[in-house]
Amino acid sequence: DVKVTQSSRYLVKRTGEKVFLECVQDMDHENMFWYRQDPGLGLRLIYFSYDVKMKEKGDIPEGYSVSREKKERFSLILESASTNQTSMYLCASTPLQTGSSEQYFGPGTRLTVT
C-alpha cells in the first residue's frame, strides 16, 4: 500500500515563528502536493512539485515556500506564521503517468497559530 506520512498530526505555533511541515511518501512518486483545507472552502493547492528541486505555485502560495531535496520528501515552510494560516494541511502524492491516477493523501497536520 502507498503510504504518505506527515510529521505531526497537531501543531501549535506562535505568530512570527518559522514553521516546517514535513511529508514523506514511500512509493517513489514523482508528484507531490501541499493543500490547505478550510471549512466551506474545500482543499486549495498551495504548491506542488513534479521532481526533486522542482516546484510550482498553486492557487494560494502567498506566505508559504517549499523544499524538495529528495524524491520522497516534500516540506512546506511558513516563513513567518500568521493567525490566518491556522488550518488543516494535507500532503498528497501521485506518480508521473498518463491516465486518471489518484492522489494519495497523508493524515493531515492541524496547525494552530496563536
Next chain:
Amino acid sequence: AQTVTQSQPEMSVQEAETVTLSCTYDTSENNYYLFWYKQPPSRQMILVIRQEAYKQQNATENRFSVNFQKAAKSFSLKISDSQLGDTAMYFCAFMKGFSGSARQLTFGSGTQLTVLP
C-alpha cells in the same frame, strides 16, 4: 481555470437508504477526469470513484456509482444501501487530462454526509 461546485454542505440519510451527492463543474477542457474522495472523521482522504470524461459509461464501485452528464457538466455520486461507515466529508474533484507534469486537482467545498442509525 476550472471550478467545482458542491451545493449541499450537509446531508443525512438513514442507514440502508440511498443518497445522492451533487457536483457541478465548469471547464473549457475536453479531456479531463473527475473524482469523488471521502474523508472520514479524523482519518485520511481516500478515493471513492473516478470517471474519465471520454467514457460515456458511468463508473461504479460496489455500492457507489456516479451519474456523469458531460453536456450539463454534472457529476453526482449515488451511495446505495448506506452504512454507518459512510459517514464522512465527500469531495468532488477535477483534473485536466495529462498535460506535461501538471496533475493537480481542483476540489469542491465538500458535503458532510451523516448516516443515521
